[in-house]
Amino acid sequence: xxxxxxxxxxxxxxxxxxxxxxxxxxxxxxxxxxxxxxxxxxxxxxxxxxxxxxxxxxxxxxxxxxxxxxxxxxxxxxxxxxxxxxxxxxxxxxxxxxxxxxxxxxxxxxxxxxxxxxxxxxxxxxxxxxxxxxxxxxxxxxxxxxxxxxxxxxxxxxxxxxxxxxxxxxxxxxxxxxxxxxxxxxxxxxxxxxxxxxxxxxxxxxxxxxxxxxxxxxxxxxxxxxxxxxxxxxxxxxxxxxxxxxxxxxxxxxxxxxxxxxxxxxxxxxxxxxxxxxxxxxxxxxxxxxxxxxxxxxxxxxxxxxxxxxxxxxxxxxxxxxxxxxxxxxxxxxxxxxxxxxxxxxxxxxxxxxxxxxxxxxxxxxxxxxxx
Amino acid sequence: xxxxxxxxxxxxxxxxxxxxxxxxxxxxxxxxxxxxxxxxxxxxxxxxxxxxxxxxxxxxxxxxxxxxxxxxxxxxxxxxxxxxxxxxxxxxxxxxxxxxxxxxxxxxxxxxxxxxxxxxxxxxxxxxxxxxxxxxxxxxxxxxxxxxxxxxxxxxxxxxxxxxxxxxxxxxxxxxxxxxxxxxxxxxxxxxxxxxxxxxxxxxxxxxxxxxxxxxxxxxxxxxxxxxxxxxxxxxxxxxxxxxxxxxxxxxxxxxxxxxxxxxxxxxxxxxxxxxxxxxxxxxxxxxxxxxxxxxxxxxxxxxxxxxxxxxxxxxxxxxxxxxxxxxxxxxxxxxxx
Numbered sequence: 001x002x003x004x005x006x007x008x009x010x011x012x013x014x015x016x017x018x019x020x021x022x023x024x025x026x027x028x029x030x031x032x033x034x035x036x037x038x039x040x041x042x043x044x045x046x047x048x049x050x051x052x053x054x055x056x057x058x059x060x061x062x063x064x065x066x067x068x069x070x071x072x073x074x075x076x077x078x079x080x081x082x083x084x085x086x087x088x089x090x091x092x093x094x095x096x097x098x099x100x101x102x103x104x105x106x107x108x109x110x111x112x113x114x115x116x117x118x119x120x121x122x123x124x125x126x127x128x129x130x131x132x133x134x135x136x137x138x139x140x141x142x143x144x145x146x147x148x149x150x151x152x153x154x155x156x157x158x159x160x161x162x163x164x165x166x167x168x169x170x171x172x173x174x175x176x177x178x179x180x181x182x183x184x185x186x187x188x189x190x191x192x193x194x195x196x197x198x199x200x201x202x203x204x205x206x207x208x209x210x211x212x213x214x215x216x217x218x219x220x221x222x223x224x225x226x227x228x229x230x231x232x233x234x235x236x237x238x239x240x241x242x243x244x245x246x247x248x249x250x251x252x253x254x255x256x257x258x259x260x261x262x263x264x265x266x267x268x269x270x271x272x273x274x275x276x277x278x279x280x281x282x283x284x285x286x287x288x289x290x291x292x293x294x295x296x297x298x299x300x301x302x303x304x305x306x307x308x309x310x311x312x313x314x315x316x317x318x319x320x321x322x323x324x325x326x327x328x329x330x331x332x333x334x335x336x337x338x339x340x341x342x343x344x345x346x347x348x349x350x351x352x353x354x355x356x357x358x359x360x361x362x363x364x365x366x367x368x369x370x371x372x
Numbered sequence: 373x374x375x376x377x378x379x380x381x382x383x384x385x386x387x388x389x390x391x392x393x394x395x396x397x398x399x400x401x402x403x404x405x406x407x408x409x410x411x412x413x414x415x416x417x418x419x420x421x422x423x424x425x426x427x428x429x430x431x432x433x434x435x436x437x438x439x440x441x442x443x444x445x446x447x448x449x450x451x452x453x454x455x456x457x458x459x460x461x462x463x464x465x466x467x468x469x470x471x472x473x474x475x476x477x478x479x480x481x482x483x484x485x486x487x488x489x490x491x492x493x494x495x496x497x498x499x500x501x502x503x504x505x506x507x508x509x510x511x512x513x514x515x516x517x518x519x520x521x522x523x524x525x526x527x528x529x530x531x532x533x534x535x536x537x538x539x540x541x542x543x544x545x546x547x548x549x550x551x552x553x554x555x556x557x558x559x560x561x562x563x564x565x566x567x568x569x570x571x572x573x574x575x576x577x578x579x580x581x582x583x584x585x586x587x588x589x590x591x592x593x594x595x596x597x598x599x600x601x602x603x604x605x606x607x608x609x610x611x612x613x614x615x616x617x618x619x620x621x622x623x624x625x626x627x628x629x630x631x632x633x634x635x636x637x638x639x640x641x642x643x644x645x646x647x648x649x650x651x652x653x654x655x656x657x658x659x660x661x662x663x664x665x666x667x668x669x670x671x672x673x674x675x676x677x678x679x680x681x682x683x684x685x686x687x688x689x690x691x692x693x694x695x696x697x698x699x700x701x702x703x704x705x706x707x708x709x710x
Contacts, residue, residue: 015506023598037510037681126598128589128678134410200590200677353510354599354680 026367057331062298070156073369078111079311081160087307091300094163109273114143115312126361164290205260209359220339223314228262230255235310259362387464395618396426405670433614448502455495456619459488470655481542493519503607511603515594521688526581528696546638553642570699582627589673628665
């Protein structure tokens with residue numbers, strides 16, 4: 001029995017990319033209608049790892065929901081911790097000690113670097129270069145070791161507590177982080193030589209994957225995707241939270257609107273994160289990491305609360321509606337890649353499949369975060 | 373007559389052994405090389421320095437089930453892996469390892485290698501067509517356009533060399549380059565052709581083409597794993613996959629041999645024949661040269677990202693073919709003048 005692959009009357013065929021495909025980095029499925037190697041139309045299908053996190057929030061007490069935050073964006077779990085801690089603290093009016101705020105910034109920024117390192121390795125792997133992945137994971141390993149020593153976990157952190165932290169950092173962590181900053185600066189130069197200036201990489205990224213400002217605004221894209229399109233927006237600076245206003249850092253913005261701009265934004269962000277960590281370590285005050293008076297039972301007064309943080313992928317917002325009980329009445333998570341990903345359908349039309357997958361990599365998709 | 377037949381069988385047998393050993397241990401070299409470039413040791417568990425890894429991998433592949441998916445064209449599906457390995461094996465028959473070590477010198481050796489190389493790329497087409505998988509299908513279409521685009525500059529460059537040495541016999545081509553590295557075809561200074569500055573560029577063209585012909589990174593578009601899963605061998609398991617794998621490495625050896633014979637003086641000693649053992653023209657130099665070339669193959673693979681299919685075709689049709697054609701013309705003119 002040998003039937004040829006049946007073509008539709010208009011000579012296009014449907015290529016089912018995913019849910020298991022090396023380029024989607026998870027269980028994302030894209031139904032691509034192809035005309036040869038050109039994409040005629042693409043339709044993203046979500047829902048393969050939907051776990052009802054928002055519903056879970058309604059059935060758990062506030063502290064019980066904290067571990068869920070590490071399971072959304074597994075690469076940038078610390079920032080998600082921060083977002084949730086922030087919204088509950090705002091609702092209950094809990095004061096956070098200054099030392100805790102600094103440590104929060106240090107750990108979140110370390111986590112941001114490790115997230116970008118995974119992206120860099122995986123992205124170059126998408127483009128067919130295997131070696132940078134190994135280098136990136138080597139560097140990321142240093143961060144994971146550091147964070148493991150204070151948080152107790154390596155990936156799905158549950159480090160933040162309402163009003164403070166689970167654990168104070170020690171001198172080993174501080175000296176280890178300083179050593180890491182020194183090492184990472186050298187490594188970033190090495191990446192610039194090995195990857196950034198590579199002619200094949202530049203040919204494949206420059207002028208490919210156009211996402212203009214208008215498209216970003218229509219889809220609500222944030223983070224490096226928006227900043228690669230010339231939109232100067234970073235929650236850390238535009239709507240400051242925690243102790244970010246006290247640090248001197250730049251928000252890298254590139255106006256080229258192509259994959260290479262998004263690539264450069266992330267590379268520069270790693271440098272800026274190192275700067276923030278360095279300043280935070282210098283300014284680190286003494287004191288407790290948990291507030292002296294903190295309600296035993298977290299019961300925010302009835303109301304509608306919102307907090308947003310900048311994760312490694314963009315704006316993560318939490319809207320929490322409380323009815324005064326020990327469970328949230330409604331918790332709405334606004335995750336960055338859910339918006340960033342929906343650009344793909346429109347932007348990839350007419351692209352070759354190789355370029356489209358290179359473009360998809362530049363959006364830095366983390367599937368469990370879209371499919372909450 | 374029977375003696376000739378016996379000789380041929382023996383030659384083929386030795387060629388098979390050489391190719392088999394090379395294919396198996398080049399995988400090991402590749403993995404060790406990858407380890408070298410990635411700050412890790414590579415395979416270490418089986419045997420000293422992981423030297424037993426290739427036979428164990430082979431055993432694993434052989435004991436796995438050969439899965440034939442439903443709806444495939446069974447005959448074509450089964451024939452494709454054999455087609456990947458077989459031409460590479462046959463090509464070795466005509467490769468001269470030294471003045472005396474050549475399985476069967478053929479007067480049109482160059483032609484034969486090209487004929488079988490073309491047959492080898494047929495296997496990619498056949499595998500992709502027979503697999504009944506859209507990824508494999510795209511991959512085989514890519515493989516064909518890639519082969520067509522890269523065989524042309526490869527052949528034109530080879531014709532240039534054939535014109536210089538005046539023979540299609542690989543042994544004769546090496547003979548014309550004996551007497552020190554300044555006689556090699558890679559250098560622009562040649563007695564017969566005067567001063568042809570394009571020769572080093574021709575060497576680069578041949579090298580790039582042999583990388584592209586063997587479907588190696590950065591030109592591994594046929595099996596681009598982040599786009600086409602595994603390309604033409606997506607549906608293959610067990611030794612079906614194993615034969616594709618071995619065929620790839622056998623083709624690498626052929627590509628390296630061809631590069632060395634055409635441009636780097638084959639088995640000739642780089643500093644001329646001094647008469648005493650390590651510096652005489654012998655098989656050692658040939659092996660040293662081909663493994664150096666293979667090391668560069670491995671180095672390139674683990675350093676560069678993959679190109680795209682249009683980048684690949686542009687490179688061939690816009691740059692390699694015009695330059696190699698120009699070099700052919702130039703060489704012909706110089707041959708006429710000098």
